[in-house]
Amino acid sequence: MIEKLLIANRGEIACRIMRTAQRMGIATVAVYSDADAQAPHVRMADESVHLGPPAARESYLLGDKIIAAARQTGADAIHPGYGFLSENAGFARACREAGVVFVGPSPEAIEAMGLKDRAKALMEEAGVPVTPGYHGDNQDPAFLKETADGIGYPVLIKAVAGGGGKGMRKVEDGANFLDALESCKREAASSFGEERVLLEKFIANPRHIEVQVFGDSRGRVVHFFERDCSLQRRHQKVLEEAPAPGMTPGVRAAMCSAAVRAARAVDYVGAGTIEFIVDGSGPLTEDGFFFMEMNTRLQVEHPVTEEVTGYDLVELQLRVAAGGSVPEQDAISLSGHAVEARLYAEDPATGFLPSTGPLHRLDLPQPGSGVRVDSGVEEGGEVSIHYDPMIAKLIAHGETRAEAINRLVDAIDEDVRVYPVRTNAGFLRRALDSDGFRSGAVTTHFIEAHLDALAPEGVSTLHYAMAALAYLDGGPMTPPANDPWASRDGFRVNAPAYLAVAFDREGERIEVRLTPDGAGFLAEVGDDSVRLDMPRISLLREFGHVAALVDSEEVVAEAETVEDGLLVSLRGESVLMKPFNAEAAAEGLDGEAAVKAPMPGKVLSINVEVGQSVTKGETLCVLEAMKMEQSLAAPRDGVVGEIRVSSGDQVGAGDVLVALTEDEEAAA
Numbered sequence: 001m002i003e004k005l006l007i008a009n010r011g012e013i014a015c016r017i018m019r020t021a022q023r024m025g026i027a028t029v030a031v032y033s034d035a036d037a038q039a040p041h042v043r044m045a046d047e048s049v050h051l052g053p054p055a056a057r058e059s060y061l062l063g064d065k066i067i068a069a070a071r072q073t074g075a076d077a078i079h080p081g082y083g084f085l086s087e088n089a090g091f092a093r094a095c096r097e098a099g100v101v102f103v104g105p106s107p108e109a110i111e112a113m114g115l116k117d118r119a120k121a122l123m124e125e126a127g128v129p130v131t132p133g134y135h136g137d138n139q140d141p142a143f144l145k146e147t148a149d150g151i152g153y154p155v156l157i158k159a160v161a162g163g164g165g166k167g168m169r170k171v172e173d174g175a176n177f178l179d180a181l182e183s184c185k186r187e188a189a190s191s192f193g194e195e196r197v198l199l200e201k202f203i204a205n206p207r208h209i210e211v212q213v214f215g216d217s218r219g220r221v222v223h224f225f226e227r228d229c230s231l232q233r234r235h236q237k238v239l240e241e242a243p244a245p246g247m248t249p250g251v252r253a254a255m256c257s258a259a260v261r262a263a264r265a266v267d268y269v270g271a272g273t274i275e276f277i278v279d280g281s282g283p284l285t286e287d288g289f290f291f292m293e294m295n296t297r298l299q300v301e302h303p304v305t306e307e308v309t310g311y312d313l314v315e316l317q318l319r320v321a322a323g324g325s326v327p328e329q330d331a332i333s334l335s336g337h338a339v340e341a342r343l344y345a346e347d348p349a350t351g352f353l354p355s356t357g358p359l360h361r362l363d364l365p366q367p368g369s370g371v372r373v374d375s376g377v378e379e380g381g382e383v384s385i386h387y388d389p390m391i392a393k394l395i396a397h398g399e400t401r402a403e404a405i406n407r408l409v410d411a412i413d414e415d416v417r418v419y420p421v422r423t424n425a426g427f428l429r430r431a432l433d434s435d436g437f438r439s440g441a442v443t444t445h446f447i448e449a450h451l452d453a454l455a456p457e458g459v460s461t462l463h464y465a466m467a468a469l470a471y472l473d474g475g476p477m478t479p480p481a482n483d484p485w486a487s488r489d490g491f492r493v494n495a496p497a498y499l500a501v502a503f504d505r506e507g508e509r510i511e512v513r514l515t516p517d518g519a520g521f522l523a524e525v526g527d528d529s530v531r532l533d534m535p536r537i538s539l540l541r542e543f544g545h546v547a548a549l550v551d552s553e554e555v556v557a558e559a560e561t562v563e564d565g566l567l568v569s570l571r572g573e574s575v576l577m578k579p580f581n582a583e584a585a586a587e588g589l590d591g592e593a594a595v596k597a598p599m600p601g602k603v604l605s606i607n608v609e610v611g612q613s614v615t616k617g618e619t620l621c622v623l624e625a626m627k628m629e630q631s632l633a634a635p636r637d638g639v640v641g642e643i644r645v646s647s648g649d650q651v652g653a654g655d656v657l658v659a660l661t662e663d664e665e666a667a668a
Contacts (some may be wrong), residue, residue, distance in 0.1 A: 001025055001100065001322050002077040006049075007041070007571040008061060009081030011376030012390060013298075014041035018078050019430070020314040029073045031066060035384050045543045054386040063091040067098050077101035077321060079294045079314075083388070084299040089114065094165040097514045102319040105215075105296050109266040112620045117160040117198045123291045126265035131277060131290040133200035135160070145177050149201060154202035155426045157181055159188030166191045168235075170202055175348040181270035207280035208232065209244050209289065211259035212305045214316060214326045215268040215664050222329045223256040224313075230280070231431060232354065233447045239431060240301035241339045244309045245401065245440030246284050262294060271298045271317050280443045300342070300393070303374060307338035307397040329369055339408050341432065345389040347422040348455035353630050354389045355600045356421040357653065358382045361574070363394055363417040370395050371411040383421050385600050385625065391423060397580035402438070409433050412572040414552040417558065419463075425572030434664050459575050460503060461530050462550065463557075465523035467568045467577040468512040469532070470546045470559030503565075507635065509580050520549075593635050593660040597651045601625030605647050608658065612640045620658045623651070640660060 005021050006029040007014045013224055018041065019026045032047035035054035042048045049069035051059040059065075070078055078100055080086040081475040083497055089110040095102035113119045117135035123129055133155070134147045148155045148171065159167025167188035169180040181197070182340060212224040224404035228239045242254075259274035275293040279288040300311050308357060309332055320326060343364075345355045352376075362379040365371040365456035375392035383389050392409060398404035411428045431437055431454055436446055498515040513524045520533040547556045557570040565578035604622040617633045621642070641661035645651060 003073040004029065004073065004077070005103075005318070006031065006066070006073065006078045007081060008044070008060070008066045008078050009084055009086075010036055010041055011387065012038065012374050012393065013083075013300075013376070015044055015376045016374050017081060017314055018044050020312055021079075021318065024318065026314060029069065031060070031069055031374070031388070035386050040378055049073060053600070056084065056386065063088070063094055065093060065214065066091075068614070069077055070100050071098070072141050077103055077318075077319070079103040080297070082297050082300060082399050083251070087295070090593075101246060101321050103270070103317050104190055105266075105268055105270045105272065109268050111209050111294045112266045112406055113296050114395075115160045115194075116158060116293055116462065117196070119199070119294060120291065122265050124237050126260045126261045128265075128291045129287070129289065131292070133198060135198040139196055139438060141178055141181055144181060144197070144199065145174065148177055149174055151199060151201050154204075154631045156185045156200040156202050157197050157199060159184065159192060159197055161188065161192040161196075167197070182321055193242060196643040202547065203277055203279055203290075205279065205281040205445070206230075207293075207443055208237075209255065209278050210275040210295075210299075211256050212272045212299075212302070212313070213259050213263040213274055214313075214320070215263050215270065215272070216320045216322060216326045217269055219267070220326055221260050222326050222332060223260055223261045223266060224311065224332055225307050225334055226252065226255060227301055227304055228442075230299060230444050231437065231446055235444075237301065237342070238447065239339065239341055239428070239437070240304055241337065241404070242304040243334055244284075244336065245442075248284060251284045251286050251289075255289055258289075258291070260625045262291065268296075270296075270351065271302070271313055272296050272566045272595045273299050283391045284320045294640075301340055303372060304338040304340045304397045306393060307372070308334050308336055309334065311439060313545045316540075319436065332655065336399045337399055337404045338395060339401075339404045339432070340393055341408060341412075341428045341628035342390060343392045343394055343428065345383040345391050345421045346424050348427040349425055349457050350630075351426070352455075354383075354599065354625065355383075356383045356389065356625075357421055358420055359391075360417065361417055361419040362391070365394065365411045365415040367475040369411060369415060369498055369658035370407055371415075390419065390564060391421075394428075401440070405438060414556070416480065417569040417574050418575045419567060419569075420576070423572070427455050429572050438528070459529040460570075460573075461523065461525045461570055462555065463570055463573065463575050464503065464510060464525045464547065464555035464577075465521075465530050465532060466555070466564055466570055467503065467559065467575075468499075468523065470557070470565060470568065471577075472499065472514075472532045472580070476533050479492055481609070504578040504580045537546075593638060594656045595632050595635065595658040595660070597623055597625075597653055597655045597657055598630065598632075599625045599653050601630075601651060603645050603647055603649045603651060606645070606658075607644070608640045610640050610643055614640060614660070621645075623657075632657065634660060636660070641649055 004027040007017050021028050028045045030042045030048040031051050033054045051065050062069040089107040092102045093107040117251050120130050120135045145305045151660050156174050157169045169184045171177050207230045209226050209228050211226050213222040226244050227240055227242045229240045231239040262274045275292040276289040277292045346352045348356050364373050372395040396408035398402045409432050412425055414426045440649050453535045489632040498513045501512045503510045515522045523530050543559050545556055546559050557568055560567045565576055568575050601623045606621045607619050614634045616634055616636045618634045621632050623630045638660035642659040645657050
């Protein structure tokens with residue numbers, strides 16, 4: 001058995017591995033960068049070793065330093081988690097040469113499955129179905145064009161070393177093939193140092209179903225059934241579940257058998273995932289799935305498999321790495337249904353840009369709530385600009401799929417509150433509760449096709465309505481004694497009675513009108529409205545909650561007075577509502593409008609000049625932060641009065657980049 005384990009990772013997965021290792025009586029060693037010196041995974045470990053600066057290439061990607069840390073602390077094994085060095089064959093080989101157990105497959109297996117073209121050739125030899133296409137060595141553009149014509153359009157051009165959606169192009173017709181090929185190769189060379197590509201027939205309505213496999217050093221390979229990961233955004237998984245909706249015993253047997261053959265083809269040892277692309281245009285069929293790739297590591301979504309099989313996959317990894325065996329296939333069975341949602345620090349309203357900074361408020365489901373939480377951050381900590389912005393994974397299990405979904409929706413409604421960092425919790429809730437997801441009719445295009453409904457711009461009318469109720473203390477509009485002078489109903493002659501509450505949202509005045517309507521209120525914000533039934537409206541002061549019956553459904557919001565206004569948390573989304581100050585707003589209109597950096601980053605370009613007239617929404621500059629580009633737009637019409645940065649400058653969160661004035665004379 002392993003005695004001391006070094007976890008060559010950080011955050012949620014490091015904490016996850018440590019929990020199992022410590023339960024098994026294995027001592028743990030954490031590694032950390034400057035940015036993670038006070039992180040939960042560091043405090044959780046028995047020992048810790050500093051690696052270097054925050055950038056991963058100067059810390060978590062330094063295999064030599066990590067192996068040296070293992071020697072320094074006497075760790076006899078290294079678990080790479082996922083990401084970073086988890087699928088790095090060179091690191092796995094270096095561990096073996098240093099006499100340290102690498103908790104994962106052999107470097108040879110990683111190499112065999114690391115390049116898509118080689119992996120597909122292996123799968124064909126093993127009798128695993130692969131997507132129709134070409135994955136040979138001939139990279140002549142004319143030959144590839146002729147081959148694509150023969151496959152039939154649309155086709156996918158994919159980098160053989162690609163991943164995460166990079167180095168991939170969909171080509172609709174032959175006229176655009178050569179341009180797409182050149183673009184794909186250029187991106188592949190830049191991202192992976194390898195420009196070779198393969199061709200695949202494009203599946204019009206794809207589902208993504210993967211099988212969890214496990215091998216041991218005795219040559220036994222078993223599967224732990226399938227997971228459906230079809231709900232994706234830009235090729236990144238958002239919701240995962242097990243088992244797959246619509247799965248039949250026949251298709252499951254065919255798919256899981258193919259996955260086991262795939263793992264055996266490379267003498268696989270440890271945890272791995274065989275990913276299949278599935279034709280989702282109709283019911284699942286035994287000949288309607290094709291090998292896509294193998295992930296030679298533990299997957300982010302492994303908890304849903306643990307919930308439906310009862311096995312701790314990290315424990316099994318550690319036992320197999322120490323020479324133990326996998327269980328018999330007949331000992332692995334399915335029980336119920338599990339769904340996982342990835343809670344990220346990102347803002348769906350701004351194109352899912354990462355949201356970094358301190359976590360002044362972080363409420364997540366607690367033990368005993370029926371929802372498992374895997375997290376690596378805590379209240380009082382922060383979401384760093386240097387790493388993946390995942391806050392937590394929320395996993396619900398139920399006897400049925402509907403029960404698991406309902407449990408996860410309820411957990412987001414009741415238990416998830418994050419501030420001031422913005423999250424995708426509301427987006428996750430809407431996706432979970434959508435008719436398409438509930439019916440199981442989801443392909444990898446689902447989010448793209450329903451983005452307006454899943455990630456609406458701005459603040460919901462319901463948020464404003466509940467904020468207005470909280471702001472008015474939730475008191476009744478008409479007093480019991482029918483005293484018109486004591487009434488709060490806004491009575492006026494020859495006009496309907498209403499109360500109005502104005503909020504400031506990023507300098508814009510938003511008015512909420514509450515009009516008596518039978519036994520309740522009609523809350524109106526512009527052209528939108530929502531009805532709140534009076535008998536269920538209440539303010540629970542001791543808990544800071546506002547409850548109302550909305551369209552026959554009880555809705556509960558948490559309202560908390562903070563320094564800048566009223567923080568209203570509803571269905572996973574926490575929004576700061578500032579009381580509108582007309583005097584301050586007028587001053588703001590007369591003065592400068594500053595465009596500030598929303599997070600630390602690098603200025604890629606300045607698109608305007610001093611003295612130039614601009615209109616609201618026009619791009620002023622482009623900022624790169626957390627490997628993503630963000631266009632910063634003019635908040636109103638005006639003239640560029642000052643540019644305080646240049647292309648290439650590093651800026652901090654809140655730094656003023658461009659300032660607008662009202663007229664050209666002021667700019668001069």
